Structures are given as structure tokens and as C-alpha cells.
Amino acid sequence: MPELPEVETTLRGIESHLVGRSIANVDIRQPKLRWMITPELTTDIVGQEITRLSRRGKYIGIHTAKGTLIVHLGMSGSLYFVPADTPPLFHDHVDFCFTDDNVWLRYTDPRRFGAILWTTEDWREHELIRHLGPEPLSDLFNADMLYARAKGRKVPIKTFIMDSKVVVGVGNIYANEALFKAGIRPDRLAGKISKVRLARLVDCIKVVLAAAIKQGGTTLKDFVGGDGKPGYFKQELAVYGRADKPCIVCGEALKEIRQAQRSTVFCTKCQS
Structure with a gap:
């Protein structure tokens, strides 16, 4: 399964292409991941500009002024860019489409153990995140x-x-x-x-x-x-x-x- 280096690699790979982009649409073909993708995600995030990305453990935070998209890759998930209108394959469950419409961010997860969650609160206080230990590459881990x-x-x-x-x-x-x-x-x-x-x-x-x-x-x-x-x-x-x-x-x-x-x-x- 993707571990911290894989998650950090994913974040670094998508960050520069996401920050400053506005989300035009979220195409959810399969909402049943480890936890159900809630309807609030599509209504709240559309029209929002992505301001920054961060990572806590194996969770990626995609931040907007209104809230944070929390992504966990689970056992087999991945996030990567595809040209707009690229037909999805069987395990391609979610597309994030942008207003400039050149590329989409696609979430693929064959085993569906990953998660895509939305919060309007401080994402570090989310129930899945707030009890996590220190980051291993930080000075707090000594x-x-x-x-x-x-x-x-x-x-x-x-x-x-x-x-x-x-x-x-x-x-x-x-x-x-x-x-x-x-x-x-x-x-x-x-x-x-x-x-x-x-x-x-x-x-x-x-x-x-x-x-x-x-x-x-x-x-x-x-x-x-x-x-x-x-x-x-x-x-x-x-x-x-x-x-x-x-x-x-x-x-x-x-x-x-x-x-x-x-x-x-x-x-x-x-x-x-």
C-alpha cells in the first residue's frame, strides 16, 4: 500500500498543478470508498480555488477558502492528471475538473480502501487525524x-x-x-x-x-x-x-x- 514516501511523492507531483486552479465540477462515478463520499463535497467545493496542499501522515489535505478535501490512498489508490475528457477505466472512481479544462485530477482505487472526505473545520482536528503522532522527519520525532x-x-x-x-x-x-x-x-x-x-x-x-x-x-x-x-x-x-x-x-x-x-x-x- 502507499506509505508516507509514496503519499509525499504524490503531493509533490500534483501540488504545483493544483494551486491556483478553481474546481468546476466533481464527477463521482463510485461514491462507496472506505467511507461514502458525501453530497456536501460536490456542492461545497465547486467554484472553490485551491490555495495550498499539505500532508499529515498518509493524509493529503487539498485546501480552499471554504474547507479542506482530505484524501487517503488506502491500499491501492492513486491521484494523477489526465487530459480533459479522457475516458475512465473501471477503477477510475472520481475526477476533479477545473475551470481551465485542460487536465483533470483523477482518483483511481482498485480495492476502494481509500477515502475522499470534506471538512469545513480545521482539518488537523478531524477525528481521523487529531490523534496522530509526530511526523517522522520533524524535530518532534527524536x-x-x-x-x-x-x-x-x-x-x-x-x-x-x-x-x-x-x-x-x-x-x-x-x-x-x-x-x-x-x-x-x-x-x-x-x-x-x-x-x-x-x-x-x-x-x-x-x-x-x-x-x-x-x-x-x-x-x-x-x-x-x-x-x-x-x-x-x-x-x-x-x-x-x-x-x-x-x-x-x-x-x-x-x-x-x-x-x-x-x-x-x-x-x-x-x-x-
Whole structure:
């Protein structure tokens, strides 16, 4: 599924083409996503000029003077531009059409686990967003904060850093990669890891996510960025998807286990 780097890549890909444009129409072919698209969206947003875009975790905020369009890509969603009047395919559920009518912003979602929501309040206080933890690339995510939250916790460290109330946007792919880079076993209990090692993990999470954003994300099955192009971080994956293959550091065969129904791959020699 699209993780934080993929969402950030999407935002960067569409932002410069959206800001300053006014919405002429919203063509909703399938309103039944993870949550039903409400009729208020079409009545409130038409005629509004897009003033800016922002991101909170895996949510994209498309802001107007009247309110904010909140978009979540779910398991398989994507936002990208198509020439106006491009016929939709089966999984192309929503088009945002603009007054200049040169291009449309199209939302595609084969599994329909994504969401398109509308709020006229502060979007950061939306019930899906207000309880989220700090952004991983911000100064709020640091060793002191992670150590304080990990103290006494008897959950595996991989599960812990994937909790969006602890820190947002560290999904399965990048949790695997950051833990490998930090040399920490994914099944180690969060509360048993020293502050020094957690500081190393914080640094590795930041490095891995920043590198993935620079590469345009990781292309796994359906994902493409806002410009319709795939991401290339998959070529740099050290452990994710490499079960039984040799570790790039020591040559030991990588081990795969299941944690919270997710694939976890690590090196039994390099990670402890």
C-alpha cells in the first residue's frame, strides 16, 4: 500500500498543478470508498480555488477558502492528471475538473480502501487525524520522545514504530528497512531497547524515509506518483521482499517471520 514516501511523492507531483486552479465540477462515478463520499463535497467545493496542499501522515489535505478535501490512498489508490475528457477505466472512481479544462485530477482505487472526505473545520482536528503522532522527519520525532513512549512497552519494536499514535507514516516496508539499518531485531520488545539504540533507530527512520521520498517511493503493484511515474526505491531495498536471499552486509540468508499479519524480513546476524 502507499506509505508516507509514496503519499509525499504524490503531493509533490500534483501540488504545483493544483494551486491556483478553481474546481468546476466533481464527477463521482463510485461514491462507496472506505467511507461514502458525501453530497456536501460536490456542492461545497465547486467554484472553490485551491490555495495550498499539505500532508499529515498518509493524509493529503487539498485546501480552499471554504474547507479542506482530505484524501487517503488506502491500499491501492492513486491521484494523477489526465487530459480533459479522457475516458475512465473501471477503477477510475472520481475526477476533479477545473475551470481551465485542460487536465483533470483523477482518483483511481482498485480495492476502494481509500477515502475522499470534506471538512469545513480545521482539518488537523478531524477525528481521523487529531490523534496522530509526530511526523517522522520533524524535530518532534527524536530519541527522547521515542524512549519515553517505549518505556515499559511489551510490544515488538517493529509493531511499536508502525503505531501511528507513536509516529506517523512508518509503514511495513520502511520499518523493515530502518530496523535493518539500525541493527535492531524487529521482534525485540520496545521497552527493552536502550536509549542509545533508539536514537540510532530514529536517525535510520529519517534517513530511510528521506531517501525513499527522493527516489519517488517504492513501486509495489499498483502505486505510481502524481505524475503517473513509478518510484524507484525498490531497487535500494536491503531486506523487504528478500526473504532467504543473502544479507547485503554479511551474506547470511535473511529470515522472514509474520508480525501482526505483515511480512517481516531481517538478518539474524546483523540485527540483535
